[in-house]
Structures are given as C-alpha cells and as structure tokens.
Amino acid sequence: xxxxxxxxxxxxxxxxxxxxxxxxxxxxxxxxxxxxxxxxxxxxxxxxxxxxxxxxxxxxxxxxxxxxxxxxxxxxxxxxxxxxxxxxxxxxxxxxxxxxxxxxxxxxxxxxxxxxxxxxxxxxxxxxxxxxxxxxxxxxxxxxxxxxxxxxxxxxxxxxxxxxxxxxxxxxxxxxxxxxxxxxxxxxxxxxxxxxxxxxxxxxxxxxxxxxxxxxxxxxxxxxxxxxxxxxxxxxxxxxxxxxxxxxxxxxxxxxxxxxxxxxxxxxxxxx
Numbered sequence: 001x002x003x004x005x006x007x008x009x010x011x012x013x014x015x016x017x018x019x020x021x022x023x024x025x026x027x028x029x030x031x032x033x034x035x036x037x038x039x040x041x042x043x044x045x046x047x048x049x050x051x052x053x054x055x056x057x058x059x060x061x062x063x064x065x066x067x068x069x070x071x072x073x074x075x076x077x078x079x080x081x082x083x084x085x086x087x088x089x090x091x092x093x094x095x096x097x098x099x100x101x102x103x104x105x106x107x108x109x110x111x112x113x114x115x116x117x118x119x120x121x122x123x124x125x126x127x128x129x130x131x132x133x134x135x136x137x138x139x140x141x142x143x144x145x146x147x148x149x150x151x152x153x154x155x156x157x158x159x160x161x162x163x164x165x166x167x168x169x170x171x172x173x174x175x176x177x178x179x180x181x182x183x184x185x186x187x188x189x190x191x192x193x194x195x196x197x198x199x200x201x202x203x204x205x206x207x208x209x210x211x212x213x214x215x216x217x218x219x220x221x222x223x224x225x226x227x228x229x230x231x232x233x234x235x236x237x238x239x240x241x242x243x244x245x246x247x248x249x250x251x252x253x254x255x256x257x258x259x260x261x262x263x264x265x266x267x268x269x270x271x272x
Contacts, residue, residue: 004062007055009081012064016055016082017041023267024091025050025258028079028106030099031183032152032176034061037094039168040247043255050262053091055082059182061175070186072194075102076109083113090267094258096120096247097156098191105194107204116265118209118258119227120246121220123191130155130217133188140184148184149176156217157244168248201230208234209261211254213242220244235261 007014025046027037034056041052056063058078059070068074083091093114095103100122107114123129132155140148153161153176165172176183208231212224228234237257242249 007082007085009078009085011067011081012058012078014055014058014064014078014082015062016053016086018051018053018086020047020049020051022050023262024053024088025094025262026053026055026079026083026088026091027094028099028103029054029057029060030095030097031057031060031179031187032149033096033172034175034179035169036096036165036172036245036248040251040255043251045252045255045259049259050092053086053088059186060179066182066186070182070190072102072105072190073109076106079106080110080113083110089113090115092116092118092262092265092267094118094120095122097123097244098187101191101194101196104196104200104204107206107208108200111206114206115267116207116209116262117204118211118261120211120254121213121216121244122223122227124196124223124226125192125194126197126226127219127222130219132156137184137188140180145177145180149173149180152184158215161245164245164248198230201227202232205232207261207265209237209258210234211237211239211246211257213244213246213249214238214240215243216246217244237261 004015037054058064059066093103100119103117107117132151136148136152210224210227212220228236239246239254247254
C-alpha cells in the first residue's frame with residue numbers, strides 16, 4: 001500500500017489504505033492475495049466516484065498477527081470495529097474467492113453497516129474445490145510452502161496464474177509465500193468449517209452482485225448459479241475475457257460493472 005495508515009483497535013492493529021471521495025466501498029482481500037485489489041482501485045470508474053478502503057486483515061501483511069483461530073465471525077467483528085474507528089456508517093463491500101465468503105458472513109453479522117455486497121467467485125464449499133486445493137494443503141503441512149502456493153494458484157486460477165500475478169503486481173507471488181502460514185494454516189481450514197447454504201442466504205437482504213469470469217472453471221459458474229437460486233436480491237454478472245483472477249485480468253470492465261451496481265443501489269436509499 002502506498003499511503004499506509006494504522007488503526008489501533010481493541011483486539012488488533014490494522015494497516016489500511018483509504019483514498020477517494022464519495023460513497024464508501026470496502027475491498028476485503030483474499031488470503032493469498034493481499035494487495036490484489038490495488039490495481040482495481042486505480043481504475044477511473046471506481047477511483048473517481050467512490051471512497052475506497054483496503055486493509056490488511058489480521059494475520060496478513062503488516063497488520064497484527066493472529067492471537068487465536070481465524071473464524072469468519074471474528075472477521076465480521078474486526079470489520080465492525082474498523083468501520084467504527086473510521087466513522088463509516090454504511091458501505092458497499094467487495095470480496096474475492098475466500099474473502100467473498102467472508103463478505104457474505106459480514107453481510108449477515110453486520111447488516112447495519114453493509115449496504116450492498118459484490119462477491120467475485122466466492123469459494124462456496126457446497127461445490128467441491130479442485131483437487132489441487134487439498135493437495136496444496138498437504139504440501140504446506142509437509143513444509144513445502146513454494147509448491148503449496150504454486151499448486152493452489154494453478155488449481156484455482158489456471159496454469160498461467162503466476163505470470164498474470166507477477167505482470168500485474170511484481171511482488172504478489174512472494175507476498176503469497178510470506179502469508180502462507182495464515183492462509184493455509186488458518187484461512188482455508190476456517191473456510192472448510194464455514195456453513196453457508198439456502199437458509200443463511202435467505203437472511204441476506206442486501207443487494208448482491210454475483211460475479212463470475214467468462215473463462216473460469218465450471219465450479220465457479222455452478223457457485224454463481226447457487227447464489228442466484230438462494231439469495232433474495234441478486235444480480236449475476238459475467239466478466240468477459242477473465243478467469244478466477246478477475247480483477248487482475250479485466251479490471252477496467254470489472255470496475256465499471258461494480259460502479260454501475262453501486263449506482264443502482266445508492267447508500268442514500270435503504271437496501272432492499
């Protein structure tokens with residue numbers, strides 16, 4: 001993050017970047033992708049119209065280390081505390097893959113703050129992950145962090161994932177290695193324990209944008225179909241010329257799609 005700030009909360013200290021003016025949008029990072037949202041925040045469709053907040057979650061980057069197990073409910077608590085610290089009363093939220101699942105949990109736990117939700121290919125466990133994901137966990141537990149990260153990225157993001165990442169963010173792969181302990185040791189196990197199905201989805205009354213990439217694995221398309229079936233207020237969005245690394249492969253179109261979605265559901269109006 002270029003302009004870092006530090007929020008000292010009761011249970012954690014978070015590094016964050018806040019820029020721009022307009023309605024609040026909070027972009028919550030995937031465990032393996034600390035700063036993957038950074039290029040998206042430079043896209044004019046978002047940067048010129050919204051106040052954009054990114055933060056390093058507990059256990060990642062320069063924020064506090066984990067003091068206990070990572071749970072999605074604790075992610076909601078930390079989100080609420082950060083919003084209060086920054087004086088943000090209402091916001092749109094965006095998440096990708098595992099963090100899209102965290103966003104769904106935050107929408108359930110903190111509805112008084114979350115106005116709308118954009119989920120970029122959430123890793124819903126009702127649709128099994130590709131075999132590379134459990135293999136990556138095995139490699140991590142065996143002590144091979146490099147192979148674990150490479151295997152995970154190949155399985156979820158495609159054979160060219162590392163090249164795409166390093167072209168967009170030169171330090172992205174190294175950062176994923178640095179954060180591997182939290183991601184493989186805590187976040188993926190928490191994701192596997194997370195419960196989300198039709199009953200939970202029906203409780204999310206905020207508008208949800210369910211994004212899937214045109215070239216993404218069929219599993220992500222299946223997950224989008226489930227969200228369309230389950231959620232009360234949901235809009236599907238197909239991002240052209242992109243796979244699971246949506247915002248790094250076609251950030252300009254995604255930024256416009258997000259901006260249009262937020263404009264259709266302005267914070268000045270109550271969520272449906």
